[in-house]
Amino acid sequence: MARNAATKELKPRRIVVGLAALPSSRAALRAAADIAARTQAELIALFVEDANLLEWAGLPFAREVGLTSAVARTLDTVAMERRLRSMAQEAQLALAEMARGTPLRWSYRVARGALMTELLAAAAENDLVVAAAVAEWTPRRLASSAHAAVLLVQELVRPGTPVVAACSSALPPVEAARMLQNMSGMLGHDHEVTVALLCESTEEAARWADEVRKSAPDLRLHVVTARNEAELQTRLAALRRPVVVLPEAPPGPGAPQAARSSRPRSRRRSP
Amino acid sequence: MTSKPLPRELSPEALRRACDPGQFAFETTAELKNSFETAGELKKTAEVLGQGRAVEAIRFGIGIAREGYNLFAMGREGMGRRTIVRAFLERDAPRRELPPDWCYVFNFEVAHRPKAISMPPGRAQKFQADMAHLVEDLRTAIPAVFESDEYRNRRQEIESNLGEHQESAIGTVGEHAKAQGIALLRTPAGFGFAPIKGDGVMGSKEFAKLPEDEQKRLEGAIAELQKELEHAIHEMPKWRREAQRRLRELNREVIRAVVASLIEELKSTYADIAQVVQYLAAVQADVLDHAEAFQQSKDGETPTLFGIPLPQADTSESTLRRYQVNALIAHAPAEDGGGAPIVYEDNPTHANLIGRIEHIAQMGTLVTDFTLIKPGALHRANGGYLILDALKILTQPFAWEVLKRALRSREIRTESLGQALSLISTVSLEPEPIPLDVKVVLVGDRRLYYLLHEYDPEFGELFKVAVDFEDDVARSPETDAHYAQVIAGIAQREQLRPLDRGAVARAIERGARAADDAERLSLNMRALADLLREADYWASVAGRSVIGTEDVQHAIDTGERRAGRIRERLREEILRGTLLIDSAGTRVGQVNGLAVAELGGFAFGMPRRITARARFGSGRVLDIERESELGGPIHSKGVLILSGFLAGRYVPNQPLSLAASLVFEQSYGGIEGDSASSAELYALLSALADLPIRQSLAVTGSVNQQGDVQAIGAVNEKIEGFFDLCAARGLNGEQGVLVPAANVQHLMLRADVIEAVAAGRFHIYPVSTIDQGIELLTGVPAGERGPGGAYPQGSVNARVERRLADFAARGRGAGSERQSRKSWRGTPPRKS
Known part of the structure; x- marks a missing residue:
């Protein structure tokens, strides 16, 4: 009963999904829509037009080398803007199609900047951020920057797909227990969770795990320890699972939502 | 003056050979039912009256099992040709074996030539169901194997290997770029290189501010990096192919056991049919090659065009169709009761005779496969008898030709008319021909028989048995009695009121009149049945429970009156003096x-x-x-x-x-x-x-x-x-x-x-x-x-x-005058 109450209390308020000109964006959108439908949370889709790409397209020697054809094509800013706009529209249509005939509440925004920065700015505590993995944003960087859990998606995540939670021992165990329980419920894992823990000593890691177990006794916890960021990356790669990065220090309840909100250019809400 | 006496006018007795109702021992035809053992016996007696020659020919035609001894039942309309032939065939058919079932299955070697498999009667449908179950079992068993940890790990290993390989290749280029102050960017359709400034990309204005040497260095470096990247991307398909090969091999390896166990079970069930065993071996090999088709359909990404979802053919379903069985001819011994089939094809078109290959619309085109082969009358009658109307088959385009070809080659080759005439050259199916063993009975009039004999050299070879139906039969007390039985039989079959003796006698007299001969009786059973039906109607109008003489006479009179408009108009014109x-x-x-x-x-x-x-x-x-x-x-x-x-x-x-x-x-x-x-x-x-x-x-x-x-x-x-x-x-x-x-x-x-x-x-x-x-x-x-x-x-x-x-x-006089005129003119001088 207590657990149920906790789960209900800690149910994500919103699912914020980041979309960009990346192949895994569609998988991220599907995963987010799926989780939102299951948890009856609101889905916020944020398409980020990568400012770097626009800058790059403006360079006189900008050439795009095709991923499959290996042919180098010239580009300019206008063409890139057009393409990004088209992708944004396509993503919006895809979302509308997914939501058709379902009770899913959703909204759609377009912003310009860097994907992760814009996404993290748009998310508030108790939100779940879903995004395609970006090389510069390592789990460590994400954990220290985010104030909401971030699910990194490479391919489709279905209910029951095993995931690994990456976090630092700086995260208070009580908060970690709450978030892990929440994540387990969201992803349909029947309270079995693997955690890749960034911690300097194994003893400290064991203590941290014990504290978490105390706070969430019905959670079956498997902890994999990494002493530094490189080791954490290796561990995560070995596990070959989607990663949920837990924030190191989430702000307390009542923190303002989307304090550093992006500059939405368009907005649409489902009826 | 004359030596021979004039003929005497005919007496009333000579004007009509009356049928004496007193010669019949029954009061009404209802009593005749008891005179025969069964209705079948009555029917048989009724229908062979006066047709001894035809019956003999039918028996001969049915009995002789040689090539070309097909039957042509000829005679006038209404003589009961079809009924009599069918009655004899029905008597003979149960004594013959039920012919085998036929299936069409996918040909794994040449896809457009489906294979025909023959099997004992009654097993085709079972085989069809067994194969459907096999596919269902495989659809459960193969995904289960694919879901296993062992498979997933090995698959992920292959995929990761490929991913790492690709990432490593791209990553190496990225490292090279980074070392020169250049970022490798992921673009919507590929990659691009840009000079770095801080955490981001250098903008064009900033780039323009760089010294010219630096600009040239960066541009040169980026050009080199692009080449390096192109080279790396060119290598990728090779790695992907290798990964796919390894994945296929893995699929084969992991499902081999489960496929073998399921198919071996079927092989043992059909061990007595070599063709099926051979087919199952081919299925086994093919399933290993197409394991992915058994995966349950995924929520894959639907391709879109400007955001509109495009229709997509379900490739896995179409792949699985190849394991279906088309039970073309499936006999049910329990229901059919055994025996050779007797098929009457009322509409003997080209397609209805040899079957057809149907098509279904898919993605705007018409496609077909072996499951869409439909049987024709020849398939259904194979091993038995096929009854056809000669006139109908001759008036259907190319139907006669296709029937002759099938009889001559003794096989059924299903092909469309377009294919047969080489009118279309699109890829279609060429189903393996099915051996044909059928006795065809053509029913037609004599004129057709003689015309075909005269003008079609193959006709005589293919239809050697002429079944010639008589138009009438010599009249005698025995025939009258026999005719009475026929009348009783028709009344019984048509559920008419019984006829009294007088009515029977009147119907017999009508039979003689129809034969246009006092000493013969018409064998036109259709006309007789029509007369009896009409007489029954008039009896019902009159409220009689038995058809009497007056009802038969009334039926004759009203029939003539209905048809007699022109006769009456002509007579009227004579009476009025017009004619x-x-x-x-x-x-x-x-x-x-x-x-x-x-x-x-x-x-x-x-x-x-x-x-x-x-x-x-x-x-x-x-x-x-x-x-x-x-x-x-x-x-x-x-x-x-x-x-x-x-x-x-x-x-x-x-x-x-x-x-x-x-x-x-x-x-x-x-x-x-x-x-x-x-x-x-x-x-x-x-x-x-x-x-x-x-x-x-x-x-x-x-x-x-x-x-x-x-x-x-x-x-x-x-x-x-x-x-x-x-x-x-x-x-x-x-x-x-x-x-x-x-x-x-x-x-x-x-x-x-x-x-x-x-x-x-x-x-x-x-x-x-x-x-x-x-x-x-x-x-x-x-x-x-x-x-x-x-x-x-x-x-x-x-x-x-x-x-x-x-x-x-006068003629002589005129002749001598002409002669004298000729002499006066003289004869022309002879030429020297």
Whole structure:
């Protein structure tokens, strides 16, 4: 009963999904829509037009080398803007199609900047951020920057797909227990969770795990320890699972939502 | 004056061979049911009446199991050809084995040539169901294998290997770029290189501010990096192919055991059918190659065009169709009761005979596969009998050709008409031909049989058994009894009221009338059944529980009345004087001939005025009908015979110097037949002898050069036609008809005609010679040549001969005049 109450209390308020000109964006959108439908949370889709790409397209020697054809094509800013706009529209249509005939509440925004920065700015505590993995944003960087859990998606995540939670021992165990329980419920894992823990000593890691177990006794916890960021990356790669990065220090309840909100250019809400 | 007595008019008894109801031992036909063991026996008896020859041929045709001994059941419509043939086939079929089932399956070697598999009857459907279950089992078992940890780990290993390989290659390029202050960017469709500034990309303005050397260095470095990246990307397909190969091998490896166990089970079930075992081995190999098709459909990404989802063919479903079985011919021994099939194809089109290959619309095109092969009548009848209407198959485009080809090659090759005629060249199926063993029974009329025999050289080879159905049967007390059984059988089968003896006798008399012969009975079962049905209706109207004589007579009368509009209109026109026909008085060179017309299956007789005019001429009898192209060849022949008769009988030593003309007055349609030739001769003799003919008499009969009157057809209708006219004007005791004596045996006249004859108000004279006829018509003896070679003075023949002799004398005079004119002119000088 207590657990149920906790789960209900800690149910994500919103699912914020980041979309960009990346192949895994569609998988991220599907995963987010799926989780939102299951948890009856609101889905916020944020398409980020990568400012770097626009800058790059403006360079006189900008050439795009095709991923499959290996042919180098010239580009300019206008063409890139057009393409990004088209992708944004396509993503919006895809979302509308997914939501058709379902009770899913959703909204759609377009912003310009860097994907992760814009996404993290748009998310508030108790939100779940879903995004395609970006090389510069390592789990460590994400954990220290985010104030909401971030699910990194490479391919489709279905209910029951095993995931690994990456976090630092700086995260208070009580908060970690709450978030892990929440994540387990969201992803349909029947309270079995693997955690890749960034911690300097194994003893400290064991203590941290014990504290978490105390706070969430019905959670079956498997902890994999990494002493530094490189080791954490290796561990995560070995596990070959989607990663949920837990924030190191989430702000307390009542923190303002989307304090550093992006500059939405368009907005649409489902009826 | 004449040595031979005139023929006596026919007595009422000679006008109709009545059927005596007293000869039957039953009161009503309901009693006849008990006379036979079963309804089947009754039916059999009913249907083979008078068809001994045909039955013998059917038995022979069914019995002989040799190539080309197919049957052609010929005869008139309504003779029960189809029913009798079918009855015999149904009796024979259960004694023969149920033929094998046939399936079409996918050909794994040549996809467009589906394989035909034969199997014992009743197993095709089971095989079809077993294969469907196998696919269902595989769809459960193979994904289960793919979901196993072992498989997933090994698959992920391959995929990761590929991913790492690719990432490493791209990553190396990225590292090289980073080392030169350049970022590798992921773009919507690939990669790009840009100089770095801080955390982001250097903008174009900032780039422009760089020293020229630095700009050139960066551009050169980026160009080199692009080449390096292109090289790396070029390598990727090779790695992907390798990964796919390894993945396929992995798939094969992990599912081999589960596939083998499921298919081995089926192989043991069908161990007795080598073709099936062979097919299952091919299935096993194919499943290993197409394991991914058994994966449950995923929520894959639907391709879009400007955001609109595109329709997508379900490739896994279409791959799985190849494991289906098309049970083309599946017998159910328990339901069929065993035995050879008997198939009647009512619409023998090309496709309905050899089957067809259907298509389904997919993505805007028409596609097909072996499951869409549908059987034809030949497939269904294979191992048994196929009954077809000859006329129908001959009128369907290419149906006759395809039937012959199948019979000749003894196999069924299913192909569309377009393929057969090479009209279309798109890829379609070429199903493996199925061996054919069928006995075909064609049902048609005699004309078709003889035409086919004459013009189609293959026909005789393929249809060696002619089943010739009789039109009628000789009448005897036994046949009458047999006919009564037929009537009882029809009444029983059609659930009609029983007939009393009188009704049966009347129906038999009608049968004789339909045969146009007092001594034969028509075997037209359809007409008989129609008569009985109609009689049953009239009995019901009259509230009778048994069909009586009056009901049968009423059915006959009403039937004639329904069809008799034209007959009545013609008679009306005669009575009103529009059509000129005398039935009283006398007239020279004019006689009442009798014509018969048949319209819509209803025949009726009607008198026709025939006139003749004679004068001196060149010895030619002019047939106006022929000159106006209204007379048929037989009619013309009859008229030419008259010239022969005249030339042979009169003034034998002198040329015939006669010019005569003959015509059917007020005839606006064609005239055919020689039944009026005696009437034409009477008119001509009357004109030559200048003797008037009694218009109260009508004449029918053909004549030969000797002056003998010969039999004609439809004698009853002709007599009744004249009788009806006379009756309408009032019978005066003078009227009558001259009929050929040879036709007396055919007389089955109506009761009212017979009553009039009995009362002396109408007369029917059997005539054997022209002399008898002319004497009856003129009242003047015909006369025979005396010892001196001359006809008696005043006789018809003497008058005719004298007239012709006059013509001949005038002819001689004219001839000598022409000769003298020729002599006066002299002969032309001879050339040296």
